[in-house]
Amino acid sequence: MKMGMSKYREIARTYLKMQLAWRADVAFNMVFTVSKIIFAYLLWGMIFREREMVAGFTLYGMLSYYIVSSFLSQLDMSAGISEEISSRIRNGAFSNYMVLPVSIEGYFTAMETGVALFYLGFDFAAAAVWVFVFRIEFAVTHHFFIVMCAMIMALMGLFFMVQLNYFLGILTLKYKEISTFLMIKNNLMLLVTGGVVPLALFPEAFISVMKLLPFYYVTYLPAMLFTGGCEEEAVRGIVVLAFWCLVMQAVITVIWRRYRKKYDGVGI
Amino acid sequence: MMGKIKRYIKVLRELVRIRFQNLMMFRLGFFGPFFVDGSLFAVQLVVFDAVYSNVDRIGSWGRGEMILFIGTFSFINAVNMVIYFFGVNDIPAKIKSGQMDLYLTKPISPLFYITLERINPGSVPLVLMSICIIVYGAKDLGIAISGGKLAGYLIWLVFMIVLYYEMEIIIRSVPFYLVSNAKLEQLEEAGIDLCMKLPGIAFYGIYKLIFYCILPYGIMATLPVQTLLGEMSLCKAVHGLAIFMIFTGITMFIWKKGVRHYNSASS
Numbered sequence: 001m002k003m004g005m006s007k008y009r010e011i012a013r014t015y016l017k018m019q020l021a022w023r024a025d026v027a028f029n030m031v032f033t034v035s036k037i038i039f040a041y042l043l044w045g046m047i048f049r050e051r052e053m054v055a056g057f058t059l060y061g062m063l064s065y066y067i068v069s070s071f072l073s074q075l076d077m078s079a080g081i082s083e084e085i086s087s088r089i090r091n092g093a094f095s096n097y098m099v100l101p102v103s104i105e106g107y108f109t110a111m112e113t114g115v116a117l118f119y120l121g122f123d124f125a126a127a128a129v130w131v132f133v134f135r136i137e138f139a140v141t142h143h144f145f146i147v148m149c150a151m152i153m154a155l156m157g158l159f160f161m162v163q164l165n166y167f168l169g170i171l172t173l174k175y176k177e178i179s180t181f182l183m184i185k186n187n188l189m190l191l192v193t194g195g196v197v198p199l200a201l202f203p204e205a206f207i208s209v210m211k212l213l214p215f216y217y218v219t220y221l222p223a224m225l226f227t228g229g230c231e232e233e234a235v236r237g238i239v240v241l242a243f244w245c246l247v248m249q250a251v252i253t254v255i256w257r258r259y260r261k262k263y264d265g266v267g268i
Numbered sequence: 269m270m271g272k273i274k275r276y277i278k279v280l281r282e283l284v285r286i287r288f289q290n291l292m293m294f295r296l297g298f299f300g301p302f303f304v305d306g307s308l309f310a311v312q313l314v315v316f317d318a319v320y321s322n323v324d325r326i327g328s329w330g331r332g333e334m335i336l337f338i339g340t341f342s343f344i345n346a347v348n349m350v351i352y353f354f355g356v357n358d359i360p361a362k363i364k365s366g367q368m369d370l371y372l373t374k375p376i377s378p379l380f381y382i383t384l385e386r387i388n389p390g391s392v393p394l395v396l397m398s399i400c401i402i403v404y405g406a407k408d409l410g411i412a413i414s415g416g417k418l419a420g421y422l423i424w425l426v427f428m429i430v431l432y433y434e435m436e437i438i439i440r441s442v443p444f445y446l447v448s449n450a451k452l453e454q455l456e457e458a459g460i461d462l463c464m465k466l467p468g469i470a471f472y473g474i475y476k477l478i479f480y481c482i483l484p485y486g487i488m489a490t491l492p493v494q495t496l497l498g499e500m501s502l503c504k505a506v507h508g509l510a511i512f513m514i515f516t517g518i519t520m521f522i523w524k525k526g527v528r529h530y531n532s533a534s535s
Contacts, residue, residue, distance in 0.1 A: 180300035
């Protein structure tokens with residue numbers, strides 16, 4: 001068990017070190033987090049000129065939400081997993097992963113962990129800089145329990161996204177070409193995770209449906225919890241997301257067993 | 269002159285025919301760009317519908333104006349996808365691999381050839397969808413649109429479609445001079461992403477300078493919509509035309525200098 005974990009730790013460490021080779025990427029990643037903040041600052045700045053509250057948010061509550069949600073979505077770099085798996089299957093190089101003495105899903109989880117750990121500090125620094133630059137009176141919860149719940153949920157959300165993208169990637173074994181689908185998925189994910197606007201702005205019926213799905217708990221609810229909203233949903237959120245992680249794991253296992261035999265290692 | 273135009277039309281016809289042949293080989297990907305960009309603008313509509321269910325106006329614009337704005341940006345993007353995006357997008361790869369040689373030795377303008385060699389008819393439904401959004405926005409507004417306003421709108425649309433094209437050319441000509449333009453493409457993506465969500469009326473101060481003058485994505489859908497709404501002033505029109513002409517000059521300069529700077533493979 002200990003030996004098994006050390007292999008994944010080594011993968012995570014390798015990917016963490018690899019990020020150092022792309023220092024310009026790190027700088028640009030930090031700078032580009034600002035586009036979401038500028039969007040929020042200009043849009044909501046204009047709206048809040050004529051009112052003090054919108055869907056339970058004050059201006060600074062809203063901007064704080066964008067800062068946290070931008071921070072969390074920057075940490076999630078798992079979209080690359082499905083693209084990597086898909087292209088490897090298509091060009092026959094997926095064998096490189098199959099011969100490794102580790103679980104492929106575990107490999108990608110460790111990879112994501114290494115990359116996320118590297119960017120954690122930088123993204124946090126970027127968020128702090130934007131709070132200072134835009135002079136945001138940052139709204140944050142003071143309940144330790146809620147902060148812990150939000151952190152657990154954010155971690156589970158990152159893991160769920162790895163699972164989801166791994167699942168979509170291995171679908172290439174069956175469907176051959178999924179790049180269009182992946183791009184559509186990325187567009188829709190922005191909406192359902194509350195990446196463009198908080199889900200609280202949507203009609204009650206829509207929110208009720210979203211609460212049954214995992215995407216509500218990936219970015220939106222942790223961001224709300226960190227900024228002092230939706231505190232009554234904290235524990236239920238962890239339970240629902242844990243349930244979805246288990247479901248996704250079961251689906252991955254079934255799909256992998258069924259489709260891996262279709263891989264012939266010569267490309268499509 | 270007429271002979272030259274005829275030759276270019278003949279070349280264009282051949283490029284379209286060859287492109288159709290290629291696309292038919294990969295039928296699954298035919299409507300891919302339509303679904304990808306269609307979903308993007310559908311998300312935009314849903315998002316602003318949610319915002320407008322909580323507020324009456326964003327600045328001076330209500331729901332109808334915003335739908336018109338989203339439809340117009342979608343239309344500009346759709347024309348880009350149908351006519352030139354896939355051709356222009358390949359310019360950096362062609363410069364780096366030395367493939368540009370093939371275009372420079374052809375007896376027609378290399379930019380004309382590259383621009384139109386990968387037209388994408390699969391995005392035509394996106395043009396139709398955009399027109400539907402624009403018509404829906406105009407109906408929601410309930411305003412009478414005169415022939416003059418409509419003509420002004422269409423003229424600005426043409427200018428802005430060309431400006432969008434010029435921005436793509438400028439950014440993708442950078443590999444003539446530098447090893448990579450990847451970061452500039454990221455910057456372009458971030459600028460477009462921001463300006464397709466925010467109408468130009470939202471910008472002020474430094475943001476207005478950036479998105480009206482340096483990365484002029486902020487005016488692209490805003491000026492046509494303002495013309496249709498009767499919000500266009502002489503000052504705005506002069507600014508729009510000046511930006512269009514300046515960027516046309518920059519594009520021609522960068523492209524011509526770039527071609528001269530090109531040293532074949534490993535440029």
